[in-house]
Amino acid sequence: MALEPHRQQSTDVSVREGSEHERPEQWGWHGTFPRATQIAGWLTVGILLLMTTATHYNNSGTMWLVLFAGGIALGLILDIRARKNAWRR
Numbered sequence: 001m002a003l004e005p006h007r008q009q010s011t012d013v014s015v016r017e018g019s020e021h022e023r024p025e026q027w028g029w030h031g032t033f034p035r036a037t038q039i040a041g042w043l044t045v046g047i048l049l050l051m052t053t054a055t056h057y058n059n060s061g062t063m064w065l066v067l068f069a070g071g072i073a074l075g076l077i078l079d080i081r082a083r084k085n086a087w088r089r
Helices: 034-053 060-084
Strands: none
Touching: 034 060
8 A cells, every 4th residue: 555645736827818907897796785685684673573472481582582683673774874874876
């Protein structure tokens, strides 16, 4: 059982012509979905608060559900404020 010598892997990388001048936007769309993000976030808050109606052993689950819903709601409100006060249009 002889050991094979260590083979060094090739580090050659093929580079396309002019690739150093390409911007990420040229590879595809890099936008966001602000309206869909808000809708999904508020739906998540609603579902978390709806889950508080389930039976919990000692209400510790209810506390966590309300805390997470509040945290998400706070983040959504801050996102709305940040978009209103944004410098870009």
